[in-house]
Amino acid sequence: MLNSIFAMFSYSFLIRAVIVGILVSLCASLLGVSLVLKRFSMIGDGLSHVGFGALAIAGALNLAPLAVAIPVVIIATFFLLKLKETNKDGDSMVAIISTSSLAIGITVVSFSTGMTTDINNYMFGSILSLSKGDVFLSIPLTIAVIVLFILFYNRIFSITFDERFAKATGQNVEILNTLIAVLTAVTIVLGMRLMGALLISALIIFPALTSMKLFKSFLSVTISSAVVSVLSMLVGMILSYNFNTPAGAGIVLVNLTIYIIFGIIRFFNA
Secondary structure, X not given: OHHHHHHHOOOHHHHHXXXXXXXXXXXXXXXXXXXXXXXXXXXXXXXXXXXXXXXXXXXXXXXXXXXHHHHHHHHHHHHHXXXXXXXXXXXXXXXXXXXXXXXXXXXXXXXXXXXXXXXXXXXHOOHHHXXXXXXXHHHHHHHHHHHHHHHOHHHHHHHHHOHHHHHHOOOOHHHHHHHHHHHHHHHHHHHHHHXXXXXXXXXXXXXXXXXXXXXXXXXXXXXXXXXXXXXXXXXXHHHHHHHOOOHHHHHHHHHHHHHXXXXXXXXXXX
């Protein structure tokens, strides 16, 4: 096993995939705790579908994929947040927007030539699609997320559990929610290259829900979520390399396994 791991890191594209995977999974897990507790977790799924549509259009127009997808997804983030706040059918609207974006992307691909491989990479993920640019984008993103949690931990805790109280104490809830959502949007677009649009939301949802099985405090859930997410990413990548399976699917299955293990431990400790 050790020999295969060392062999794995002899390939530059795998090194890039591991670096981006660890950084993106760390960001997704930290942001995911707040999103899951606020019942905003499915926004991640909606944004990934919007991102896929944007990437498909960028590919058809021969534009830089990330340069198009990141601003489009950020704009969609503002729109989806506003829907969640002002529309009682917000969840349904998120579903409509996400499925419509996915349909637009698939339709654009069907009318374009030579795009099938690239779009399949965005749909299902591919470690071969990751570039040095993804690594360079992932590093400042991770720093921003970690700094956000360290500097604004008490405020994030407050808006996660009681926005009305946070507003009453003079906190700018809208700015904090927007900041978290924007960082989530960028994380999703970067993670789509590895996980695919259909699986990226698992990085946001699984670690948080898994950690909540055993831990109760916000801090312990956040730390556990980060550890579970990074561990799942590493194990999933190693298994993918050794058994020649899709990396995204492998990472999600490892997350599922840990979720079941935590559930069993909780059952016997109840």
